[in-house]
Amino acid sequence: MVMTMTLKPPVIRTAAPHSHHPATPQPTKISVRDINVFYGEKQALNSISVEIPGKAVTAFIGPSGCGKSTFLRCINRMNDTIAGCRVEGQIVMDGQDINDRSIDPVVLRAKVGMVFQKPNPFPKSIFENVAYGPRIHGIASNKQDLEGIVEASLKKAGLWAEVSDRLNQPGTSLSGGQQQRLVIARAIAVNPEVILMDEPCSALDPIATARVEELIDELRQQFCIVIVTHSMAQAARVSQRTVFFHMGELIESGSTEEIFTNPREPRTQDYITGRIG
Amino acid sequence: MTVLVALALLAAFSGGVFLLGRRRAVRLAGGAPASLHSLPGYHGAWVALWAGAPAALILFAFAVFGGRMEDAALRAQAPAAISQLSEQRQEVFWSDARAEARGETSSEVRWEGDLGAAMAAKVSEARQITAYGRIAALALAGVLALVGFLLAFPRLSKDFRARNRVEGWTGVLLIACSTVAVLTTLGIVLSLLWESLRFFQAVSPLEFLLGTSWDPQIAMRADQVASSGAFGAVPLFAGTFLIMLIGMAVAAPVGLFSAIYLSEYAGPAMRATVKPLLEVLAGVPTVVYGFFAALTVGPTFRAFFNWIGSFLVGGPMDALGQYLETVQNQMALTAGVVMGIMLIPFVSSLSDDIINAVPQSLRDGSYAMGATKSETVKRVILPAALPGVVGALMLAVSRAIGETMIVTMAAGLQAKMTANPLDTVTTVTVQIVTLLTGDQEFDSPKTLAAFGLGLTLFVVTLALNVFALAIVRKYREQYD
Known part of the structure; x- marks a missing residue:
């Protein structure tokens, strides 16, 4: 099915153009109600409510400083690690409020993986990077088991063929794009339910970007993926649902096709046509 | 005038x-x-x-x-x-x-x-x-x-082109200043070498480096008893090494762990209070540590270990049947422990800098994988910071070896080869001090021995520093 967009066509063509099955509507995985985030006195997010479907890619778009990364970090409670940051409201995942006192953020983060803007492999071997999560969470029962997990994760991340003969070399010796896929392999090694990606391609060249986008498209069969991106072309290529943030507020959310072809809000229209942002 | x-x-x-x-x-x-x-x-x-x-x-x-x-x-x-x-x-x-x-x-x-x-x-x-x-x-x-x-x-x-010419003069001035620094260092090293050569003409280097008996007292007259000294420096090296080990056993864990606490666990308010306090410790003059060791720590340790000894050993007894107190005020343990305390701020502030240089993205990556703080420190931050921490520890070792005041006041003067931390030992620096203080003639091996010891010390600390700095620099390049 062909999309008509108000944008120029995407600059990058990947080997296999991604299909945008409007797909069987996925059941809601994460349901967000009235989230407010404060950094000290300053309010960064203002009453955000949104439903995020499972087994699909949801893209957060919006100009810099609009709060989309802050919101992403609420979903695995990474904001807890920032001094002076306060989160109010409910984020319900599988019927459980993740901000509830009974939820251990350490356990939550094993279920909600995260990939960062800049590839951040640990100063360890490629193998040890992927084995990191399984090791700290005691997922593998023995060495073969662990090797199996590492191999499977690297295969899912599409990196196995490139690194299978040099698993003992440092993860930092890989190229930027390979590092980012290594970090994705590290995140999926603990078999999370949700993967959060904070501008995963902003530090990569167009070819590496295309590889990672392809990977994201494959991973959505298994994981609920939330991606923050500055590139509207990328959002259009990889996501099924899009959420538009502006100045700490959620302006509009809906299917990607709808947002890009027929936005309800004039501000969304202005942003995707390049008039604001 | x-x-x-x-x-x-x-x-x-x-x-x-x-x-x-x-x-x-x-x-x-x-x-x-x-x-x-x-x-x-x-x-x-x-x-x-x-x-x-x-x-x-x-x-x-x-x-x-x-x-x-x-x-x-x-x-x-x-x-x-x-x-x-x-x-x-x-x-x-x-x-x-x-x-x-x-x-x-x-x-x-x-x-x-x-x-x-x-x-x-x-x-x-x-x-x-x-x-x-x-x-x-x-x-x-x-x-x-x-x-x-x-x-x-x-x-x-x-x-x-006055501007360019004045620039030339500025260059000359700067070169002159750095030349002064370099030449002074060179002069010191050469004089050390020269006097050491004179010493090694009197005492063979082999005897000096491998001999196990140190007794540099040389009689003024040839017919006096014990007229020739012994210049085997091994007991001094052993004493220096023992005290350095004790010092590092105190400074390395305490300094490293306080650095980890300060950089990873402490809140900003805590950090703002504790860090300056630790740096005050670094400002205490070593002579103050010296008399702290000699007058406070030494007697306390002596009393404590003699008390334990009276339980465990019950002897040896003197003629009156009383337990002979064999532990003295001056011992390797006193000097080592106080030296360790002196080195704590040194180790902690260097390690703190190095741990802080580990990029935040690595911490985020580890936390996002569901790791706790201590897992993150143990598995990500310390391995990343290890080369730098090793460098910091080596700088601390070279300071421990060269430290003079504390050991002069608290370690003792007897050259002994012992691994017993409760025994008195003496170090290279202590012997240099005793050889050169007071009226001395400058052509006897006794005085010249100080230069031999100084040269040895210089070579060892220089090697340690070069090695440590190379490690630290290599580590810095990785992340900057």
Whole structure:
């Protein structure tokens, strides 16, 4: 099915153009109600409510400083690690409020993986990077088991063929794009339910970007993926649902096709046509 | 004094020349300052440099070497009367002549007869030489200043590149300063080497490095008991090593863990309080640590270990059947523990810097994988910071080896090869201090041994520092 967009066509063509099955509507995985985030006195997010479907890619778009990364970090409670940051409201995942006192953020983060803007492999071997999560969470029962997990994760991340003969070399010796896929392999090694990606391609060249986008498209069969991106072309290529943030507020959310072809809000229209942002 | 006045005059002259040069440049510009190649100030500075610098150099040289040249001139002709005096007496004669000429107190020797006449002649000669020397130096400086000015001033023109030339002078100044630092270091090393060579002519290097008996007392007279010393330095190395080990056993864990606490666990308020407090510890003079060790820690340890010993051993007893207290105030443990305390802030602040240099993205990556703080520290931050931490520890080791005051006051003087931390040991630095304090003759192996020890210490700490800095630098390159 062909999309008509108000944008120029995407600059990058990947080997296999991604299909945008409007797909069987996925059941809601994460349901967000009235989230407010404060950094000290300053309010960064203002009453955000949104439903995020499972087994699909949801893209957060919006100009810099609009709060989309802050919101992403609420979903695995990474904001807890920032001094002076306060989160109010409910984020319900599988019927459980993740901000509830009974939820251990350490356990939550094993279920909600995260990939960062800049590839951040640990100063360890490629193998040890992927084995990191399984090791700290005691997922593998023995060495073969662990090797199996590492191999499977690297295969899912599409990196196995490139690194299978040099698993003992440092993860930092890989190229930027390979590092980012290594970090994705590290995140999926603990078999999370949700993967959060904070501008995963902003530090990569167009070819590496295309590889990672392809990977994201494959991973959505298994994981609920939330991606923050500055590139509207990328959002259009990889996501099924899009959420538009502006100045700490959620302006509009809906299917990607709808947002890009027929936005309800004039501000969304202005942003995707390049008039604001 | 004369030189100081001359320098002040020279400075005033240069200042005036600076103003002249600047005014000339302003005139040359003729109301359009941008038409000059360089700002008027550079023209002034360049002329002032030519007028001032060579003359100042002459005055400095005169201040430093003038005395020696005068001395050499005075001694050029020795009066016949002093030729039958002993060499030492002759030295006294010359120094008296110079002291007399300057109006300083001379020795109490009374020069009579021929010697008295010779002395009077030499005193007046010395006065003359001093006067001529001073006049010559001042005249030379004055001429140089004037010539410099006269040569430089006419060259000023619109297109004159005064700015680049002043830059050249700046370069010369900077090179001169760094040369002073390098040459001084070189001089120290060479003198250390030279004196060590003299020592190793008396004592073979093998005996020094491998001998196990250290007893540097040499009798003043050959017929005294125990007239030859023993210069086997192994017991000193062993003592130094033992104390260093104890010190590092205290400083490494405490310093490293407090660095981890400060950089990973402590809140900003806590960090703002604790870090300066730790740095206060670094500001305590080592002599204070020394008497803290000798007067507080030592007696406490002695009492404690003797108390334990009386339980465990119950003996040995003396004639009255009392437990003989075998642990003394001075022991390796006291010196080592206090040295460790001294090194804590050193280790912790270096490690803190290194741990803070580990990028935040690695921490985020680990937390996002569901790791706790201690797992993150253990599995990500410490491995990333390890080379730097090792470098910091090695710098601490080289400080521990070179530390003097604490061990002098708390370790003892007996050269023993022992691994018992409750025993008194002595270190390389302590022996250097004892060998060189008090009246010493400078040609006996006893005194020269200090240079041998100093050279060994220098080589070891230099190697450690170079190695440690190489590690730290390699680590820095990885993330910056």
